[in-house]
Amino acid sequence: MTITLYELAGTDLSRPFSPHCWKTAMALAHKGLDFDRKTVSVTQVPQVEGGVSKTVPVIRDGSRVVADSFLIADYLEETYPDRPSLFGGEGGQAMARFVESWSQSTLHAALNVIALQEIHDRLAPEDQAYFIPSREARLGKSFDEVAALRDAEIAGFSAKLTPLRVMLKSQPWIGGSSPLFADYIVFGALQWVRLVSTARLLEEGDAVTDWFERCLDLHGGLGRSAPAAG
Amino acid sequence: MTITLYELAGTDLSRPFSPHCWKTAMALAHKGLDFDRKTVSVTQVPQVEGGVSKTVPVIRDGSRVVADSFLIADYLEETYPDRPSLFGGEGGQAMARFVESWSQSTLHAALNVIALQEIHDRLAPEDQAYFIPSREARLGKSFDEVAALRDAEIAGFSAKLTPLRVMLKSQPWIGGSSPLFADYIVFGALQWVRLVSTARLLEEGDAVTDWFERCLDLHGGLGRSAPAAG
Known part of the structure; x- marks a missing residue:
């Protein structure tokens, strides 16, 4: 089904x-x-x-x-226990929560600033009317205040990926030799900004960029099927 | 044996x-x-x-x-596969590498600044003679330059623990319902500074502090058996 x-x-x-x-x-x-x-x-x-x-x-x-x-x-x-595991065991299920917390508190916090206006601009008028006050309340800042922080967040973003970059020296995926849900957690954050923002946050030759490109190729290019913001 | x-x-x-x-x-x-x-x-x-x-x-x-x-x-x-697992499966083993990378690039980077002089002062003279140039080379800074950064690193340290703090809302250990090696990775960093530094980096009432105290109690109070720097 x-x-x-x-x-x-x-x-x-x-x-x-x-x-x-x-x-x-x-x-x-x-x-x-x-x-x-x-x-x-x-x-x-x-x-x-x-x-x-x-x-x-x-x-x-x-x-x-x-x-x-x-x-x-x-x-x-x-x-669906007989299909490929998303966690690789109970330890991986627990630690995926740590990866989620890291992604949320570090990457999302920055991306919410970087992509705010661009997300807004992609919404229909009735959604924009809801989005503006709800995001201003969540971020504790007006759109103008957030916009003033954007360049600094873009400049600082690559450094926030350092833990992933360091890890990629010892293995190709957060899941080890193959991807697990923890990879998709971080992929989700970077895919979000790829789809809504023209900010270029990933540099060529960076191990994180290579990992993200591998993510885009997974499952028949599922992630790549949605076109990047141009 | x-x-x-x-x-x-x-x-x-x-x-x-x-x-x-x-x-x-x-x-x-x-x-x-x-x-x-x-x-x-x-x-x-x-x-x-x-x-x-x-x-x-x-x-x-x-x-x-x-x-x-x-x-x-x-x-x-x-x-020793029949004894309590350190990873909780292959996924946990892989993701412990992410926790290690995070701890190393975020916490250790700060603690190397915060505790540098205090570590030095706890070494014998012949070890100090080796320690100074080796650490200055690793940090790319003189002891005086590192000392000038110390107060800012202390002030900023609690925020670096945010991913762990957020995760602790959903589970008591990085390993989930019980500790795994990933917990010991982060514990090691905070135990290090507990033993060598008088800097107070963990505040009462913080979920991270509670987690660290639970770590000190583990295995018959192994961590607590070494007295905190006074």
């Missing part, structure tokens, strides 16, 4: 951009499961599957509805 | 302070293995077990000699 993935998009439906939804798309592909992607706008999220969650991703798998990218990964791992 | 752990100490043998050696001490205790701790000074390291490594920890387990804290953990996991 085909799983339905509800994910966020702006006016350009070819670029669903939510980092968390990308984690789930990659997780579903990793498990080799068939899935349909249904895009919803920011203001449509509260109606998904009868209002089960304030955020996407949400999946429907037969009679089961699950929200939250990490809980979905947990669900897939438990429900 | 008792395993020998060679670890670093200064003039005060009750405070072996190397973060990497603490990782190994905790890993050996986690596996429930008997071990003797042999302290060596900075300048004695190249003579350990016939000069097998430029760094400690080094362990001898019967006829096997292994150096490097992560490789020792790998060795223990492989050699």
Whole structure:
């Protein structure tokens, strides 16, 4: 049975951009499961599957509805244990939470500043009207204040990837010799900015760039199928 | 058979302070293995077990000699598979490398600045003579230049622990419901500064502080057995 993935998009439906939804798309592909992607706008999220969650991703798998990218990964791992593992065991499942916390508090914090205006510009007018106050409240800053920080965040972004860069000296994936959900967690963040922003954050010759390109190639080029912001 | 752990100490043998050696001490205790701790000074390291490594920890387990804290953990996991796992599976083993890279590039980078002079002051004169140029070369700065950065590094340190702090909202250990080697990796960094520095980097009421105190209690209070710098 085909799983339905509800994910966020702006006016350009070819670029669903939510980092968390990308984690789930990659997780579903990793498990080799068939899935349909249904895009919803920011203001449509509260109606998904009868209002089960304030955020996407949400999946429907037969009679089961699950929200939250990490809980979905947990669900897939438990429900489809004979398919390729997303965690490589309980230790990997636990440590993926550390990777998530790092990605969220370090990368997302910066990307929320870097891409704020560009995300806004990709939304329909009714979504923009919701997005501006909700983001200003979350960031504790006005759009103008965030814009003033953008150049410094772009300049400092590469250094935030140092832990991943150092790790890539000893193995090709966060999951070790092959990718696991922890890779998709970090991929989601960088895919998000690839799809919405013209900021160039990854430099050629950087091990992180090479890793990200390998991620884009995974699962038949699933990530690459959405075109980069031009 | 008792395993020998060679670890670093200064003039005060009750405070072996190397973060990497603490990782190994905790890993050996986690596996429930008997071990003797042999302290060596900075300048004695190249003579350990016939000069097998430029760094400690080094362990001898019967006829096997292994150096490097992560490789020792790998060795223990492989050699003693029936004892409590250090990684919780292959995924956890791989992701512990990410935790190591994060700890090294973020925490150690700061602690090398914060504790530099205090480490120096705990060494014997012949070790100090080696330590000064070797650390100045590694840090690319003189002791005076490092000293000028110390207050800012102390002030900024708590923020560097944010990924761990955020993760602790969803689980009590990096290993999940119980500690794994990844916990000992981060513990090693904070134990190092606890033993050599009077800088107070962990605040009461912080989830990271609570986690660190739990680490100090593990394995019969192994970490707490070494007195904090006063």
